[in-house]
Amino acid sequence: MIMRLAATLMLATLTGAASPAFAHAGHHTAARQTIAITNAWARETAPAQVNGGGFLTFTNKGKVADRLVSASSPVAPTVQLHTMSMDGGVMRMRELPDGIPVPAQSVVELKPGGMHIMFIGLKAPLKPGQSVALTLRFEKAGLVKVAMPVHAIADIGQNMGGGHDHH
Amino acid sequence: MTTTKPPSRGAFIWGGLLLAALAFGLGLAAYLGSEVKPQANAQSDGPGGPFTLVASDGKPFTLANVGGKPYAIYFGFTRCPDVCPTSLAKMARLRARMGKDGEKFAMLFVSVDPGHDKPKDIGQYVTLFGTPIIGLTGSEAQLAAIEKSYGVYVAKVPQPGGDYTIDHTAAIYLMDARGGFQNMIGHDESDDAALAKLKQLVG
Numbered sequence: 001m002i003m004r005l006a007a008t009l010m011l012a013t014l015t016g017a018a019s020p021a022f023a024h025a026g027h028h029t030a031a032r033q034t035i036a037i038t039n040a041w042a043r044e045t046a047p048a049q050v051n052g053g054g055f056l057t058f059t060n061k062g063k064v065a066d067r068l069v070s071a072s073s074p075v076a077p078t079v080q081l082h083t084m085s086m087d088g089g090v091m092r093m094r095e096l097p098d099g100i101p102v103p104a105q106s107v108v109e110l111k112p113g114g115m116h117i118m119f120i121g122l123k124a125p126l127k128p129g130q131s132v133a134l135t136l137r138f139e140k141a142g143l144v145k146v147a148m149p150v151h152a153i154a155d156i157g158q159n160m161g162g163g164h165d166h167h
Numbered sequence: 168m169t170t171t172k173p174p175s176r177g178a179f180i181w182g183g184l185l186l187a188a189l190a191f192g193l194g195l196a197a198y199l200g201s202e203v204k205p206q207a208n209a210q211s212d213g214p215g216g217p218f219t220l221v222a223s224d225g226k227p228f229t230l231a232n233v234g235g236k237p238y239a240i241y242f243g244f245t246r247c248p249d250v251c252p253t254s255l256a257k258m259a260r261l262r263a264r265m266g267k268d269g270e271k272f273a274m275l276f277v278s279v280d281p282g283h284d285k286p287k288d289i290g291q292y293v294t295l296f297g298t299p300i301i302g303l304t305g306s307e308a309q310l311a312a313i314e315k316s317y318g319v320y321v322a323k324v325p326q327p328g329g330d331y332t333i334d335h336t337a338a339i340y341l342m343d344a345r346g347g348f349q350n351m352i353g354h355d356e357s358d359d360a361a362l363a364k365l366k367q368l369v370g
């Protein structure tokens with residue numbers, strides 16, 4: 001676990017992600033929560049493409065399980081938490097109505113091929129160089145603001161590897 | 168119990184080695200065979216064939232417009248935030264790795280979402296990938312025809328609020344110049360495996 005956590009943080013450093021955003025629980029919460037957010041980025045969209053996707057990694061160093069309940073952003077009126085699954089070669093994308101659990105002492109990645117933040121009804125296309133402001137609401141850690149740099153649409157997928165058949 | 172002499176320990180070891188060598192040989196032969204032979208030959212009864220769709224300029228686009236090249240064809244929709252751009256970006260990346268050979272095949276992106284994606288929109292979308300991709304769509308009937316002939320699964324899934332998303336096959340189909348099925352690149356296939364299939368397509 002520690003190795004995995006270290007690896008994720010290191011990856012964040014290597015990929016030039018901004019310093020991790022930390023979420024601290026409000027002072028009334030019994031167990032103080034800390035969730036680090038790394039690898040945040042959103043994907044470029046075409047002019048008429050009114051939906052877009054964003055990705056990030058949560059690291060819960062605390063001893064208490066948390067849950068991402070919802071997200072919001074000025075770039076789109078609707079922001080949802082989605083998952084994507086492959087089922088017999090068919091891609092299915094679904095909303096996660098119960099949010100995304102972030103268990104204690106864990107790393108949860110939203111990355112291509114898995115879960116994503118879905119921007120619905122983008123007011124303007126997302127362009128590389130731009131940064132998307134995102135506010136996440138966690139059950140215990142409360143509100144966390146994060147900036148998602150926009151990556152060129154063709155730039156991505158490098159580190160997703162698809163390494164299912166290394167001989 | 169003692170009437171038959173058990174084979175010597177040496178015989179066991181040599182027998183084991185022989186079996187291992189045999190198994191290795193068979194495995195290697197199977198492996199090489201699968202690498203050399205195309206996984207599926209172009210067949211008239213396989214998926215694929217001629218089609219009529221609509222190009223980004225609104226004009227009809229048929230197999231003849233591909234220009235007598237083999238082609239890679241992918242079905243999706245522009246509102247798909249993840250698997251579609253990932254697949255097209257992968258194709259662009261692989262084509263770049265092929266150098267000059269990358270020009271020997273065409274890339275087609277077919278939007279199966281005529282309700283949202285207008286021809287012009289698809290044309291703009293495909294230009295983002297930095298490699299020539301032909302963006303296409305069609306009428307409901309034209310799309311239904313190509314989905315059927317290429318064996319592509321497409322299903323609209325209503326969303327709360329009245330909109331919909333689309334479940335769809337996420338594989339890239341590799342077709343010969345006559346529209347015959349050659350091979351398929353799965354969504355989670357490694358770049359190296361996919362590249363080998365593309366080289367075979369243009370080889």
Ligand SMILES: [Cu+2]
Nearest residue numbers: 082093118248
């Ligand atoms: Cu989504």
